Amino acid sequence: MLFSFRFITYPLITIFILYTCHNALASNNDSMITSENFESQLRLLLHNHPELVLDVLREHSELVLEIAQQGSKQRQHKSLIAQWKKDITTPKNMHLENRPIRGNPKAPVTIVAFSDFTCLYCSQASKTVQQMLIDYKDNVKYIFKHFPLKGHTISQQAAIYFIAASFQSNEKAWALYDLLFQKRDELLQNGEQTLKQAVKEVGLDIKKLMSDLNKAEVNNILGQDIKDAAQLDISGTPYFIVNNLILRGALPPELFTEAINMALKNTKEVSTSPK
Secondary structure, eight states: OOHHHHHHHEEEEEEEEHHHHHHHHTTTTTOOOOTHHHHHHHHHHHHHHHHHHHHHHHTHHHHHHHHHHHHHHHHHHHHHHHHHHHHTTTTTOOOOOOOOOOEEETTSSSEEEEEOTOOOHHHHHHHHHHHHHHHHGGGGEEEEEEEOOTOOHHHHHEEEHHHHHHOOOHHHHHHHHHHHTTTHHHHHHHHHHHHHHHHHHTTTOHHHHHHHOHHHHHHHHHHHHHHHHHHHHHHHOOOEEEETTEEEEEEEEEEEEEEHHHHHHHHHHHHHHHO
16 A cells, blocks of 8 residues: 555655756755755645645546555454454354354354355355365364345255255265355256256265255254344345354455454463453
8 A cells, every 4th residue: 555655645746846946946046855844845835736636646546546445445344353352252142053064063163154055155255164164174163054035946945955965964965065056057047956966966865855855854944044144133145153253245265364363362362261
């Protein structure tokens, strides 16, 4: 950002030097720009000729916009960190039992996703989560909760297929998870046909899965996920909770890293604090 400011500052300084040199020649005196009077003289010039600043800003309008956007991102980041510091000790109540876990079940940090297999941003965010599981290895575990688009049949079908798959094998259920996000476009186009094909590709027993789809427990899990989302006032996907820290949307990996690091630090502080 400092580099960007220089591109605006240099033209102003150049104008200032030319202006003062011209004035010095015109007044036939030997006054020079010194380190002592530079700032005051520059301020005087800009005060008397504010149009110079406007001219420079117009000439570098794209750069000015970039600086403004960077400033906005920095303010948003500061606001998010401040909110996290408040949230870190505030438990987020939700049901996590009977959900498949990816990663180390005993990991100190839990990433919980409220997501939808038909959501583009959820698909993008799933790659970030997978990278976090690789980067943090045994320190992070992942639980996927469903918040399908209301009234969207294939979105809800994909959710119950994943839940039913977990009754057979956690490993194959996660393989199905990966494949459904990879086939998102195909899923939207072909519907349940894609679901059945994906089940076969990952090696699940299609007959057992079709039977499990009718179990009350499958619908109970989906219904509880939707209720949890409502209680947490979740309005869209993806939505992540990292040990009480909230991340909305397909955020960059750097923010996930910050959240995990803060959660790990808090976990260590809690474990070492006197009882």
